[in-house]
Amino acid sequence: xxxxxxxxxxxxxxxxxxxxxxxxxxxxxxxxxxxxxxxxxxxxxxxxxxxxxxxxxxxxxxxxxxxxxxxxxxxxxxxxxxxxxxxxxxxxxxxxxxxxxxxxxxxxxxxxxxxxxxxxxxxxxxxxxxxxxxxxxxxxxxxxxxxxxxxxxxxxxxxxxxxxxxxxxxxxxxxxxxxxxxxxxxxxxxxxxxxxxxxxxxxxxxxxxxxxxxxxxxxxxxxxxxxxxxxxxxxxxxxxxxxxxxxxxxxxxxxxxxxxxxxxxxxxxxxxxxxxx
Amino acid sequence: xxxxxxxxxxxxxxxxxxxxxxxxxxxxxxxxxxxxxxxxxxxxxxxxxxxxxxxxxxxxxxxxxxxxxxxxxxxxxxxxxxxxxxxxxxxxxxxxxxxxxxxxxxxxxxxxxxxxxxxxxxxxxxxxxxxxxxxxxxxxxxxxxxxxxxxxxxxxxxxxxxxxxxxxxxxxxxxxxxxxxxxxxxxxxxxxxxxxxxxxxxxxxxxxxxxxxxxx
Numbered sequence: 001x002x003x004x005x006x007x008x009x010x011x012x013x014x015x016x017x018x019x020x021x022x023x024x025x026x027x028x029x030x031x032x033x034x035x036x037x038x039x040x041x042x043x044x045x046x047x048x049x050x051x052x053x054x055x056x057x058x059x060x061x062x063x064x065x066x067x068x069x070x071x072x073x074x075x076x077x078x079x080x081x082x083x084x085x086x087x088x089x090x091x092x093x094x095x096x097x098x099x100x101x102x103x104x105x106x107x108x109x110x111x112x113x114x115x116x117x118x119x120x121x122x123x124x125x126x127x128x129x130x131x132x133x134x135x136x137x138x139x140x141x142x143x144x145x146x147x148x149x150x151x152x153x154x155x156x157x158x159x160x161x162x163x164x165x166x167x168x169x170x171x172x173x174x175x176x177x178x179x180x181x182x183x184x185x186x187x188x189x190x191x192x193x194x195x196x197x198x199x200x201x202x203x204x205x206x207x208x209x210x211x212x213x214x215x216x217x218x219x220x221x222x223x224x225x226x227x228x229x230x231x232x233x234x235x236x237x238x239x240x241x242x243x244x245x246x247x248x249x250x251x252x253x254x255x256x257x258x259x260x261x262x263x264x265x266x267x268x269x270x271x272x273x274x275x276x277x
Numbered sequence: 278x279x280x281x282x283x284x285x286x287x288x289x290x291x292x293x294x295x296x297x298x299x300x301x302x303x304x305x306x307x308x309x310x311x312x313x314x315x316x317x318x319x320x321x322x323x324x325x326x327x328x329x330x331x332x333x334x335x336x337x338x339x340x341x342x343x344x345x346x347x348x349x350x351x352x353x354x355x356x357x358x359x360x361x362x363x364x365x366x367x368x369x370x371x372x373x374x375x376x377x378x379x380x381x382x383x384x385x386x387x388x389x390x391x392x393x394x395x396x397x398x399x400x401x402x403x404x405x406x407x408x409x410x411x412x413x414x415x416x417x418x419x420x421x422x423x424x425x426x427x428x429x430x431x432x433x434x435x436x437x438x439x440x441x442x443x444x445x446x447x448x449x450x451x452x453x454x455x456x457x458x459x460x461x462x463x464x465x466x467x468x469x470x471x472x473x474x475x476x477x478x479x480x481x482x483x484x485x486x487x488x489x490x491x492x493x
Binding site: 030126127128129198201202205206207208209212213216217218220221222223224225229 | 381384385388389392415424425427447448449450453454455456457458461462474475478482
């Protein structure tokens with residue numbers, strides 16, 4: 001497999017950019033987020049846009065339109081997205097899931113009235129969500145540093161590189177006339193934001209620092225999506241579930257430094273066992 | 278005198294064995310059965326209680342306090358989130374930190390719970406050995422729209438039964454998500470700084486309007 005080539009160049013790219021960021025003087029303390037300074041600025045910008053435009057629009061959308069219309073809009077764009085999901089599942093060698101996605105599109109586009117009704121889910125074909133960034137990840141390309149994109153939000157260097165293809169593969173891009181396409185795109189974005197209104201309230205409650213909370217949640221979530229909720233089978237060594245931590249219980253709190261080593265080794269099989277559960 | 282003493286002793290033993298018998302089933306309950314029982318109890322209550330659906334924060338918090346908290350090991354959760362700093366904290370600081378973190382999580386969880394409408398929870402088969410003392414219970418919340426949300430729990434066996442010490446929502450573990458925030462707060466103002474930030478956050482959450490959670 002030619003996996004090593006891209007990952008090497010990624011590393012180079014990452015290294016180059018890390019150096020650049022360090023030179024620019026905005027290297028953060030988190031190794032996965034070397035551009036923290038830049039990211040925070042974009043995060044704040046996105047936040048402002050959300051506050052003055054997107055969130056109000058989504059709130060109105062959610063409270064004014066009847067529920068079935070919102071579901072219909074969501075299903076319609078969801079059906080379009082299923083096409084690319086199917087392709088990505090095939091690219092990852094997940095034939096069964098890919099076939100199920102093809103069936104979904106076939107069913108929903110016909111009996112589901114162009115995707116407005118999600119009859120496939122009713123029939124037990126579960127919806128998946130795959131994009132090219134996930135496919136690259138599945139192929140072994142590491143995510144690279146965390147990156148917040150203007151308007152688009154949390155991402156990584158790898159996923160940003162994959163983005164042009166995701167955009168190209170979106171069937172809505174080819175809708176004619178342009179006016180319909182533009183209106184549709186706006187509705188789609190507002191609908192997606194409306195789906196996140198409750199979650200963003202929660203985020204505000206839970207986070208001490210929303211930027212960090214979003215970042216750390218996003219990176220974990222992305223990783224877990226790539227391997228469909230399982231542990232990364234390619235992980236070089238099994239870390240204990242909580243890295244750099246010896247899982248201290250109060251009773252062993254004052255273990256002298258020298259004794260930590262055997263403890264760490266002891267925890268290795270435990271982690272292995274956890275993984276194979 | 279002697280008779281009374283003996284009686285007392287007997288009574289104590291009897292009482293002890295009765296109370297042991299009462300707690301024994303809970304301790305023997307399988308971890309996934311435990312999580313399943315708690316979540317169905319809580320969800321049923323949340324869906325059927327009009328006060329909760331109307332956004333009565335106090336009712337939700339009562340529900341969380343009585344039904345969920347007895348099964349969560351907050352000290353372990355906090356120690357994992359604090360990582361290596363936990364050992365540097367004095368017992369007093371450890372106590373304060375767990376208490377504040379616990380309060381924050383109660384507020385968050387209560388907020389989530391009052392948004393429950395028609396969602397259902399589906400449990401996946403437990404992949405564990407009967408002798409395991411730490412297991413992961415996996416479930417997913419089936420939403421009215423969109424993909425199902427994965428919801429997993431790390432559970433450990435303690436002398437008083439199984440206890441939850443970490444939760445995974447949408448692929449992100451709670452402890453891991455708080456970890457670097459904790460670390461950066463500690464690097465700014467020490468452990469006391471983190472405790473202070475948490476308690477200020479909690480005060481803010483406590484003083485917000487009662488209906489805030491249900492305002493869409």
